Amino acid sequence: MSISFDRLRSILFDERASGTLTDIPSEFYQNVHEEIERMYRALYDSGDPLSEETQDMIRQIESIKSFLQEIFAIRTSRIIELATAKANGDMIDREMMRLMTSEERLLFDNVSQAVSHARSTMVELHIRRKTPVIEEKVEEEAGEVITPQEVTPVRITTPVEQFMGYDGRTYSLLPGDIVVLPRPNADVLCNRNIALNTRIRK
Incomplete structure (x- = not known):
């Protein structure tokens, strides 16, 4: 189903005024493209490319494209901010997830995973390399051998409540x-069939 010019303009005004994601149709982007295609067909069928009606239609098509671009820019900026927050361990309101289209949810997941991976290599890996120095002091005081904290990559398969990790971080996963x-x-998560170990075994 296509989306009208007035409806698209209304969505843009709502996005500008809101400080968060607004409720848009689940197939919003597809609907807008269908409307643009419909208008192009009407334009080609008009027969007179120089008529005032044809020129008005061309201007309206350009306006729709401009509206779509601005809506995309506003929403993706907010989605990237949410994805980054999630990757850094913050809780994300499930209502915000519901307000994303399927294309936007894919963007959210990809950004969150990319930031999480970057954090594990640029921040947590550095911490793990420094850990043995700290553990040597603990070994001297307690007389016990403590090995560096090992990590395992996993993919979450079922819903899981927020939990505190052995590394002191709070995890909120989907x-x-x-x-x-x-x-x-x-x-623990793998034994309970909540996650799958994704480590590549040689």
Whole structure:
């Protein structure tokens, strides 16, 4: 189903005025493209490319494209901000997830996974490399050998409540998320069929 010019303009005004995602049709982007295609067909069928009616239609098509571009820019900026927050361990309101279209949810998942991966390599890996120095002091005081904290990449397969990891981080995960967890946490989730170990075994 296509979307009218007035409806699209109304959505844009709502997005500009709101500080968060607004409720748009689940097939919003497809509907807009269908409307543009419909208008192009009407334009080609008009027969007179120089008529005032044809020129008005051309201007309206360009306006629709401009509206779509601005809506995309506003919404993707907010989605990227939410995805980054999730990758850094923040809780994301499930209502915000519901307000995303399927294309936007894919963007959210990809950004969240990319930031999570970057964090694990640029932040957590650095911490793990420094850990043995700290553990040597603990070994001297307690007389016990403590090995560096190992991690395991897993993919979440079923819903799981927020939990505190052995690394001190709070994890809020959704099915389909791929995340690097401390091995004890990963083992528990895998044993309970909540996650799958994605480590490549040689």
